[in-house]
């Protein structure tokens with residue numbers, strides 16, 4: 001989850017979106033944006049976002065039809081794997097995009113993805129999938145892109161940002177980033193592994209290509225995803241749909257409020273038709289319901305896809321007012337996370353990628 005862009009927008013949304021564990025500490029947020037680096041990044045971001053692009057229209061399926069193929073994949077999802085990977089991932093001191101440990105975290109992730117591909121290859125004999133870093137010239141942390149080629153270049157993207165930030169001390173402060181966004185990063189890793197257990201997907205037989213993205217530098221203003229989707233637009237890449245996963249593990253406030261555990265479907269800065277399709281995926285494949293909620297600003301990487309002309313959707317861990325208070329600080333630890341909630345998100349990821357991956361007429 002990115003900070004809201006402007007101070008006025010922050011004033012309006014900070015209390016709701018990012019209440020801090022430390023009383024009064026939110027007053028320090030504006031100083032962050034006065035730092036030269038942050039100001040430069042923000043200017044870059046604003047410039048990139050000033051050019052709106054009409055989002056291409058895809059026709060998404062009316063119904064969910066691949067239950068028979070998807071169900072066995074869902075049983076591959078492991079809350080224990082999600083938890084242990086997240087535990088390891090949160091040990092990096094910070095995943096700040098300009099830090100050495102932020103660079104190392106992206107390298108760790110790339111190796112995890114490669115090892116998932118290697119395991120699938122050992123099982124199936126051969127897989128068409130591959131993973132590579134997406135290098136950003138202006139900072140040390142790479143993004144990571146895994147591709148499962150299909151029979152066409154029409155591409156379905158699932159994404160999550162891999163960086164973290166300590167808002168009070170960006171370059172050196174401890175930032176475990178368990179929920180924001182270790183949870184989303186490990187959620188889609190689980191989804192990726194489960195999809196590769198399908199022989200048709202692993203064999204490249206799906207009509208469409210499926211990509212998994214882990215974005216650098218989201219916290220600095222969606223910089224990694226902006227670079228990737230701007231490049232895709234320039235290259236004429238045919239991205240039919242993008243699903244963003246940012247914060248997938250915190251449920252305590254939902255439960256404390258007496259509400260049932262749910263998936264928060266974001267309704268602003270997203271594609272309406274794709275969002276309607278995602279709700280069908282949730283109804284078909286998840287054990288908990290969807291609830292509509294709003295970010296109020298271009299709060300995460302789905303906005304980069306949408307604003308470069310690619311339809312996107314975003315599903316977060318809860319109603320926005322029930323998301324984690326601990327993000328962007330030292331308290332965003334694995335103890336606050338529900339691995340089984342991450343798996344509900346992962347079920348959605350697998351259902352989304354499979355159903356759209358096998359929709360020839362997108």
Ligand SMILES: [Zn+2]
Pocket residue numbers: 001002003180219327328
């Ligand atoms: Zn964040």
